[in-house]
Amino acid sequence: MPTKLEWEHLRASIATLEGGGATGTTDAATLGVETVDAALPWGGLPRGCLHEVQPSRHGDGIEDGAAVAFAAFALARLGQPGGQPLLWIAAGDEPYAPGLAALGLPPDQLVVVRAWKPAQALWALEEALRCPALGGVLAEIWRLDLTGARRLQLAARNSGVAALLLNRGEAIGSAATRWRVGPQPSNAAPGEGVGPWRWRLDLLRCRGLAGDDRGAVAGWDVEWDDETRGLRLAAAAGNRAAEPVLRPRLAAG
Amino acid sequence: MAAADASAVLPGLELVPADGEADRDVLERLAEWCSHYTPWAAADPWEEGTEGGGLWLDVSGCAHLFGGEDAMLAHLCRRLRRLGFAARAAMADTPGAAWAWARFGDRDARCLPPGEQRAALAPLPVACLRLAPAITETLSGLGLRRVDDLFGMPRAGLAARFGRQVAQRLDQALGHEGEAISPRRPPPSHAVHAAFAEPIARPEDVAEAVRRLLERLCGQLDDQHLGLRRLEVAIFRVDASARDIAIGTSRPSRDPVHLLRLLAEDLPRLDPGFGIEQIRLAALEVAPQEAEQPGLGGGGDVRRAEDFARLLDSLGNRLGFDAVQRHCPRQSHVPEQAVARCRSNAPMPAAAWPWQRRPLRLFPRPEPVEAVAPVPDSPPLMFRWRDRSHRVVRADSAERIAAEWWRHDRPERDYYVVEDHLGRRFWLFREGLYGGAVPPRWYVHGLFP
Numbered sequence: 194m195p196t197k198l199e200w201e202h203l204r205a206s207i208a209t210l211e212g213g214g215a216t217g218t219t220d221a222a223t224l225g226v227e228t229v230d231a232a233l234p235w236g237g238l239p240r241g242c243l244h245e246v247q248p249s250r251h252g253d254g255i256e257d258g259a260a261v262a263f264a265a266f267a268l269a270r271l272g273q274p275g276g277q278p279l280l281w282i283a284a285g286d287e288p289y290a291p292g293l294a295a296l297g298l299p300p301d302q303l304v305v306v307r308a309w310k311p312a313q314a315l316w317a318l319e320e321a322l323r324c325p326a327l328g329g330v331l332a333e334i335w336r337l338d339l340t341g342a343r344r345l346q347l348a349a350r351n352s353g354v355a356a357l358l359l360n361r362g363e364a365i366g367s368a369a370t371r372w373r374v375g376p377q378p379s380n381a382a383p384g385e386g387v388g389p390w391r392w393r394l395d396l397l398r399c400r401g402l403a404g405d406d407r408g409a410v411a412g413w414d415v416e417w418d419d420e421t422r423g424l425r426l427a428a429a430a431g432n433r434a435a436e437p438v439l440r441p442r443l444a445a446g
Numbered sequence: 447m448a449a450a451d452a453s454a455v456l457p458g459l460e461l462v463p464a465d466g467e468a469d470r471d472v473l474e475r476l477a478e479w480c481s482h483y484t485p486w487a488a489a490d491p492w493e494e495g496t497e498g499g500g501l502w503l504d505v506s507g508c509a510h511l512f513g514g515e516d517a518m519l520a521h522l523c524r525r526l527r528r529l530g531f532a533a534r535a536a537m538a539d540t541p542g543a544a545w546a547w548a549r550f551g552d553r554d555a556r557c558l559p560p561g562e563q564r565a566a567l568a569p570l571p572v573a574c575l576r577l578a579p580a581i582t583e584t585l586s587g588l589g590l591r592r593v594d595d596l597f598g599m600p601r602a603g604l605a606a607r608f609g610r611q612v613a614q615r616l617d618q619a620l621g622h623e624g625e626a627i628s629p630r631r632p633p634p635s636h637a638v639h640a641a642f643a644e645p646i647a648r649p650e651d652v653a654e655a656v657r658r659l660l661e662r663l664c665g666q667l668d669d670q671h672l673g674l675r676r677l678e679v680a681i682f683r684v685d686a687s688a689r690d691i692a693i694g695t696s697r698p699s700r701d702p703v704h705l706l707r708l709l710a711e712d713l714p715r716l717d718p719g720f721g722i723e724q725i726r727l728a729a730l731e732v733a734p735q736e737a738e739q740p741g742l743g744g745g746g747d748v749r750r751a752e753d754f755a756r757l758l759d760s761l762g763n764r765l766g767f768d769a770v771q772r773h774c775p776r777q778s779h780v781p782e783q784a785v786a787r788c789r790s791n792a793p794m795p796a797a798a799w800p801w802q803r804r805p806l807r808l809f810p811r812p813e814p815v816e817a818v819a820p821v822p823d824s825p826p827l828m829f830r831w832r833d834r835s836h837r838v839v840r841a842d843s844a845e846r847i848a849a850e851w852w853r854h855d856r857p858e859r860d861y862y863v864v865e866d867h868l869g870r871r872f873w874l875f876r877e878g879l880y881g882g883a884v885p886p887r888w889y890v891h892g893l894f895p
Binding site for chain 1 (some may be wrong): 840
């Protein structure tokens with residue numbers, strides 16, 4: 194039986210061959226929620242890698258803001274320690290700056306690039322991943338083939354810039370982490386209006402961790418905290434049936 | 447002479463209909479080509495009756511590059527003859543005198559010595575003053591056939607009879623009144639050019655020539671602490687045509703490597719044709735750029751800022767500088783107006799973002815929905831958007847946003863943050879109030895996280 198030291202050595206050399214550095218030595222940006230950070234081998238989102246964020250599909254085609262919001266929040270965390278500039282490559286709608294500011298992403302740190310064609314967006318993404326001065330890049334992509342994904346991964350590894358991909362197409366194999374974000378009803382008593390944002394966060398794939406039979410590595414219900422301007426784990430909802438806020442007034446007379 | 451008379455005199459005469467547009471195009475292209483003699487070149491188009499049709503070139507300070515004024519004129523005429531044009535050229539202190547001397551002057555002495563216009567123009571006919579043909583006829587009918595006949599005439603009489611034109615043209619030719627030639631384009635502040643003994647056409651040669659010229663230009667700018675904002679590369683081909691490309695940067699730069707990389711994408715678009723004779727690099731826009739002193743720590747911050755600026759340049763040149771922007775807050779409570787877009791290198795205003803509940807995505811145009819809501823101002827109970835129904839489970843109370851006080855036609859909007867049964871959150875608004883003459887309408891304006 195090989196000794197423990199040999200196992201570690203083997204793991205480290207495999208990780209170097211795979212790219213992305215050995216776990217624990219790559220610089221990572223924490224997400225601010227201890228349970229989520231502890232579940233990731235790097236202690237946070239590793240830099241120099243690709244990360245995928247998929248929206249959850251409800252079958253009615255209406256986009257929801259949960260996936261974009263989580264990606265924006267992760268981008269903000271990537272840019273936080275040093276205040277490095279961040280890039281948002283928008284191929285369709287642009288984000289609304291006051292909404293970004295409310296999620297903790299200062300719009301002064303952000304440069305928004307509008308690319309009208311998917312090929313231009315991919316070119317801009319590759320250019321951005323070659324610039325080591327950036328903190329992180331967020332891009333919306335629809336179709337990325339194997340060679341394109343590999344080029345992006347190599348560029349990210351060389352420069353140390355993390356890329357968050359809002360992937361509306363098929364999943365990429367070379368991403369370090371893959372997330373799925375879906376909306377959840379907020380926890381507020383009737384009559385209080387809409388409570389803090391609440392999402393269902395699923396870690397579908399993570400390099401170095403195995404998934405369970407449901408297809409996800411781990412899942413959490415997270416909630417936005419206005420005071421700390423960060424995420425926290427959501428308290429489990431009680432067994433309350435959701436009620437509409439107002440009852441229709443009965444016609445008088 | 448009528449066409450019939452002409453073909454009677456010479457039987458085999460070929461008649462071609464006059465094409466004013468094509469003639470003007472040829473003159474413009476020739477003027478563009480002559481801009482390698484001097485950047486101050488303009489075309490003088492044909493006008494009715496006058497013997498126009500030529501090129502203006504302001505060569506102050508350029509003649510020494512070609513070995514003197516006479517040599518420059520001879521070079522120009524030789525080149526034009528090789529291209530198939532029969533040309534006459536003259537050089538003088540004033541545009542008017544040069545025009546007159548080119549058409550009516552002595553063939554041997556092409557360059558008028560400075561200050562000699564009066565003596566040189568005196569024996570020439572009045573038509574050399576660029577007057578309308580009617581005026582020239584009247585003057586010769588009155589016995590004023592040469593320019594020196596006009597020298598002694600009282601100005602008041604001339605002006606009363608012919609208007610200002612005669613006196614003005616005379617003064618312009620003699621230099622008493624100024625006349626400006628507008629060049630086709632404003633001349634650049636810094637330019638370098640290289641002429642080749644043999645025309646070049648291979649892309650590698652063109653790239654190498656551009657690289658050497660760029661280093662020279664950047665050296666010039668370095669001495670004056672200037673940086674490039676817009677650079678133009680113009681090639682002049684053997685068939686007397688010119689092509690050019692231009693690049694821009696977001697921050698002033700005089701780094702040849704960076705500029706060459708920005709040019710590398712567009713250089714293959716310059717078609718060398720049969721060969722390139724001259725290449726000119728011109729700085730169309732420059733800005734002061736101080737030499738940056740790297741810190742004692744090894745210059746990490748400076749290098750990072752330069753890397754970022756290079757990325758923005760690269761993105762801006764390919765996608766357009768309007769596609770690379772930052773968002774600045776604008777003082778407006780109307781949601782669509784609250785964000786201004788500024789260029790990525792502009793300094794950010796110090797205003798802070800207002801702390802309100804605002805959506806993450808704002809639709810550029812609000813989309814109409816059908817909503818059911820209790821009157822008068824409660825949040826909707828359900829709404830139908832893009833053929834899907836949403837049942838509202840939670841909703842905030844209304845936020846009233848009125849249009850600016852000077853706009854009387856826009857009704858007020860009541861905005862609601864609503865959450866549907868799946869947890870998706872929308873920003874709906876109702877435009878108008880219930881109970882008025884016009885029924886209010888509901889729209890969805892944005893999506894919340």
